[in-house]
Amino acid sequence: MKAVRFHEHGDSSRLCYEDVPDPAAGPGEIVVRVQACALNFLDVWQRRGLPGVRIPLPHISGSDIAGTVAEIGAGVQFVKSGDKVLVNPGLSCMHCPSCYEGNDNRCREYSVLGNFSDGGYAELVKVPAVNALPYPEGLQFAEAAAIPLVFMTAWHMLVTRCGLKAGEVVLVLGGGSGVGSAAIQIARMHHARVIATAGTDAKLEKALSLGADHVINHSRQKIRDVVRDLTGKRGVDIVFEHVGAATWQDSVSCLARHGRLVTCGVTTGYEVQLDLRHLFAKEISLIGSYMGAKHELLQVLNHVRTGLLKPVVSAVLPLREAARAQTMLENREHFGKIVLAAG
Ligand SMILES: [Zn+2]
Secondary structure, eight states: OEEEEESSOSSGGGEEEEEOOOOOOOTTEEEEEEEEEEOOHHHHHHHHOBTTBOOOSSBOOOOEEEEEEEEEOTTOOSSOTTOEEEEOOEEOOSSSHHHHTTOGGGOTTOEETTTSSOOSSBSEEEEEGGGEEEOOTTOOHHHHHTSHHHHHHHHIIIIIISOOOTTOEEEESSTTSHHHHHHHHHHHHTTOEEEEEESSHHHHHHHHHHTOSEEEETTTSOHHHHHHHHTTTOOEEEEEEOSOTTTHHHHHHTEEEEEEEEEOOOTTOSOOOOOHHHHHHTTOEEEEOOSOOHHHHHHHHHHHHTTSSOOOEEEEEEGGGHHHHHHHHHTTOOSSEEEEEOO
């Protein structure tokens, strides 16, 4: 098969479109013919390389996969060859207390498909059969692939970790990112008041069309000043954070008393400063969030079915142009998801 791999860490020129042996389905596994694979910033971190994180090389990235079942391993009975599937990107042991409790993202063996295992930047990918979700009918493959990781992450952050309530004010940083565009919609459907930031006016327009009540152009406005004005100096109940170092000070300053800051990532750097006086005096909660559980992804898919949540596809590129796609992601040229398609 053809796949996009990197043999060493570095910039996007390290991504090679090349011939790779076909994967074979073992017991309990299936091979999916990838019709679409959405990019995540995780892919960029993998390619760049992180200190202390050793990924087996050469590596095929790609966590968000929609396609058709190409091969069935022994003992798999609930999907058949040719079925359309959407792949749950969470891999877990299925038998520990966390998995039994429905918190598979807390499993000690939890990992994301395409992180330490080969992923979907390929014509074929091998996955556990239990990760094959019923296909969300009515969606193109690129739209389906744009759903799992960002929507389950944003749902877990806002609904599960923060306990978002109607009427609360949510500041969504990077509203044009995949996870940001999901967060705007999830906050909106919970009747929150949504303030979204983005770096261009075109992205702000799109954020408004997704349901944001207010927008801030962070390239020419100071986030904390605008939030202060919009909230009558009160601040917001929840800061939806995934940017990291570049926005950290603004994020903490924007919180109302008793506010929660929830973070799932650090696209601009992971070392930040924290004035503990603000933490205790304002009774702030800093909340970490990692992916989401299977039942949360199912809830998301139910809301996609009813039209309350919609995948946001920014661009679809052929698999062989994965390097250009990752460069677009790094340059923030997108609104929503960038997707690689077969062919
Ligand atoms: Zn487990």
